[in-house]
Structures are given as structure tokens and as C-alpha cells.
Amino acid sequence: MKKHIVLLPGDGIGSEVTSAAQEVLEALAEEFDHTFTFESKDIGGSAVDKHGTPLPQETTDACRKADAVLLGAVGGPKWDANPPHLRPEKGLLSIRKELNLFANLRPVQGFSTLLHASPLKQEVIENSDLLIVRELTGGLYFGTPSERRNNGTSVVDTLAYERSEMERIVRRAFEAAALRKKHVTSVDKANVLESSRMWREVVEEVKDEYPDVTVEHMLVDAAAMKLITNPAQFDVIVTENMFGDILSDEASVLTGSLGMLPSASMNETGFGLYEPVHGSAPDIAGQAKANPLAAILSAALMLRHTFHMEQEAQRVESAVQEALEQGYHTGDLNVPGGQQVNTQQMTEAVISLLKADSTTQ
Numbered sequence: 001m002k003k004h005i006v007l008l009p010g011d012g013i014g015s016e017v018t019s020a021a022q023e024v025l026e027a028l029a030e031e032f033d034h035t036f037t038f039e040s041k042d043i044g045g046s047a048v049d050k051h052g053t054p055l056p057q058e059t060t061d062a063c064r065k066a067d068a069v070l071l072g073a074v075g076g077p078k079w080d081a082n083p084p085h086l087r088p089e090k091g092l093l094s095i096r097k098e099l100n101l102f103a104n105l106r107p108v109q110g111f112s113t114l115l116h117a118s119p120l121k122q123e124v125i126e127n128s129d130l131l132i133v134r135e136l137t138g139g140l141y142f143g144t145p146s147e148r149r150n151n152g153t154s155v156v157d158t159l160a161y162e163r164s165e166m167e168r169i170v171r172r173a174f175e176a177a178a179l180r181k182k183h184v185t186s187v188d189k190a191n192v193l194e195s196s197r198m199w200r201e202v203v204e205e206v207k208d209e210y211p212d213v214t215v216e217h218m219l220v221d222a223a224a225m226k227l228i229t230n231p232a233q234f235d236v237i238v239t240e241n242m243f244g245d246i247l248s249d250e251a252s253v254l255t256g257s258l259g260m261l262p263s264a265s266m267n268e269t270g271f272g273l274y275e276p277v278h279g280s281a282p283d284i285a286g287q288a289k290a291n292p293l294a295a296i297l298s299a300a301l302m303l304r305h306t307f308h309m310e311q312e313a314q315r316v317e318s319a320v321q322e323a324l325e326q327g328y329h330t331g332d333l334n335v336p337g338g339q340q341v342n343t344q345q346m347t348e349a350v351i352s353l354l355k356a357d358s359t360t361q
């Protein structure tokens with residue numbers, strides 16, 4: 001099959017992990033006789049430096065024409081004092097909005113070999129396998145532009161949602177749960193926020209369409225606590241944009257590192273932008289220390305969700321698992337023994353295991 005993929009490396013470790021994922025996809029294409037073509041475009045701080053905007057029009061145009069998009073990360077101290085429209089993060093928010101990528105799927109699946117890498121007790125995390133379904137194009141992140149202001153003494157951000165925006169993400173969560181353990185935990189702050197009260201109503205309405213799926217409502221503060229005290233109670237968590245952002249970094253602790261968490265940002269049609277959950281990690285950028293697995297696992301999500309190449313996705317995921325089982329780990333993973341490797345060596349380990357797998361089948 002022929003597929004055209006736009007790469008948006010972005011800033012910091014973004015380019016390091018994106019090229020790792022590209023190498024894995026190239027090796028996979030060879031194994032399975034696919035043709036994957038790649039085109040890199042600018043986004044984030046590097047686009048501000050080069051084009052004077054964090055999201056050049058040609059980047060958006062290229063993404064629209066692509067079969068899928070793979071993003072690294074944006075941001076860094078160099079641009080932290082920039083005005084809002086020239087911040088790298090604005091580029092990421094704009095591409096999500098432009099492409100209507102409202103459904104952000106963040107699977108949090110521990111690898112058995114990494115149980116000890118988490119600071120949490122093994123018995124707490126060992127049966128955890130959850131999916132965070134985060135609303136990605138509404139809420140506080142976007143608000144009502146005319147109401148967003150900062151005059152020096154007072155400042156306003158608005159949390160706005162259309163009912164229809166809630167319905168489509170909640171439905172996506174129920175659909176995912178129906179294919180998993182059939183349980184949805186809807187996370188909100190309905191004891192305080194009007195938007196959360198409507199969110200609850202929507203969940204109550206949509207649940208009737210999925211009689212096989214059980215539902216529970218949970219306040220976000222309690223959810224933050226339960227996520228690390230009893231993660232096994234969760235199957236699918238559905239929540240609004242900001243809560244989902246915070247809870248997903250917290251959930252990464254279950255897997256041993258933020259460098260392990262992939263994500264898929266999708267629209268209604270199945271088109272997706274695939275991005276690791278982590279950021280540009282300025283503290284380790286340029287040092288070959290970045291864990292490429294979140295980006296590589298994001299590429300696996302691309303294979304599964306947009307290209308419908310389930311076998312290929314599983315091949316990538318098993319190669320990652322085997323690399324970890326063989327003791328390969330980057331510095332962010334607190335694994336005793338084994339072999340600590342850099343970004344490139346981890347990528348090579350995954351590629352060679354991916355190829356070895358085909359010879360044994």
C-alpha cells in the first residue's frame with residue numbers, strides 16, 4: 001500500500017524522536033512491501049524562527065494532503081517570552097483546530113518489563129491498562145477569542161463548549177470502551193463548573209446508545225488520586241481538554257516514563273495526527289538521550305487507526321516490547337541492569353527485532 005506521511009519534527013527532542021519513528025516506519029514498509037513517502041514541514045518555535053509564524057500555511061496545506069501526520073513536540077525556553085501568537089504551542093493548537101482533531105486517544109499500557117521502572121508499587125500498577133479519551137479542540141485552550149484578555153490587572157480565559165462537541169467525544173469514548181473492557185469513567189468538575197454539569201447530562205444521554213457499557217462519573221480531583229492508587233479500576237476515561245492534559249502526564253507514571261506514552265489526535269473521518277504525549281524536553285535536547293518509544297508507538301497507532309494495518313502495528317509494538325525485555329532502556333527508564341542506550345541505539349534495537357520477527361513467522 002502507498003501512504004504519504006507528513007512529519008512535523010518541531011523543537012527540542014521533537015526532531016530526534018520523529019526521525020526514530022520514521023526509520024522504524026521505513027524498515028516496516030520494506031518488510032511488508034508498502035511504500036511510505038515522507039515530507040517534513042515546519043511547526044512551533046523553529047517555524048517562528050524561519051517563517052515568522054508557528055504554523056506556516058504550507059504546513060497546514062501539506063497536512064491536509066497527507067494520509068497521516070506524525071509530530072514530534074514543540075516549545076522551548078527560547079520562545080517562552082514570545083507574545084501568544086508567536087508561541088510554538090500556538091502552532092500545535094492551531095493545527096489541531098484547523099484539521100478538526102477533536103479526539104485525542106492516549107492509551108496507557110504498561111509493559112511488564114517496566115513494572116519496576118515506576119515509582120509506584122508493582123501491585124498497584126500491574127493490572128492497569130487504560131485509555132484516556134481527551135477532548136482536544138475546545139474548552140479553556142480555545143475559549144471565546146473576544147473574551148480572552150489580559151489588561152495587566154485583570155485577565156480572562158473562558159471555558160466554552162458546544163453540546164455537540166461534548167457529544168462527539170463522549171460517543172468516541174463509548175465506541176472505544178465497547179471494544180475494550182466496556183467501562184467508561186467520565187471525569188469532570190460538576191460540583192463547580194457549569195460546563196461539567198452539561199458534560200454529565202451528555203454522558204447520561206449517550207450512554208443509552210451503548211447498553212453493554214457501564215458508566216461512572218468521577219470528579220477530577222478524586223480521579224487524579226485514584227489514577228495512581230487504583231489504576232486497574234479504569235478502562236476508558238473521557239474528559240475535557242485541560243483535565244485530559246493533566247491526567248495523561250500523571251498516568252504516564254504507571255508506564256515508568258513520560259517517554260513511553262503515545263497518542264492519536266483524530267477527526268471524524270479517521271484521519272489523524274500522531275504525537276507522543278511528552279514535550280520538547282529542553283533539559284535533554286541535543287544529547288541523544290530522548291526515549292524514542294513514545295514516538296515509535298505513536299507511529300504504531302497511525303498504522304492501526306488511520307492505515308488499518310493491524311498486523312503491522314502489532315509488529316512494531318512487539319518489537320518495542322522485545323527490546324525492553326532484552327534490557328534495552330534509555331536513561332529516563334529506571335531499570336536496574338540491562339543495557340542503557342541512546343536514542344539511536346534504542347531505535348536500532350527496535351528495527352532489528354522488527355526484522356527478526358518476520359524471519360521466524
Ligand code: NAD
Pocket residue numbers: 013017072073074075076077089092258259260275276277278279280281282283284289290291292294332
Ligand atoms: P516535557 O514533556 O518536555 O518534559 C518533562 C520531563 O520529562 C523532562 O524532564 C524531560 O526530560 C522528560 N522527558 C519528556 N519526554 C522524554 C523522552 N522522550 N525521553 C526522555 N525524557 C523525556 O515537558 P516540559 O519540560 O514541561 O515542557 C517543555 C516544553 O515542551 C514546553 O515548551 C512545553 O510547552 C512543550 N510541550 C510540548 C508538547 C507537545 O508538543 N506535544 C507537550 C508537552 C509540552
Ligand code: IPM
Pocket residue numbers: 074075089092093245277279
Ligand atoms: C500536550 C501538550 C500540549 C497541550 C501543549 C504543548 C499545548 O502539553 O499535547 O499534551 O497542552 O495539549
Ligand code: MN
Pocket residue numbers: 245246249277
Ligand atoms: Mn500535555
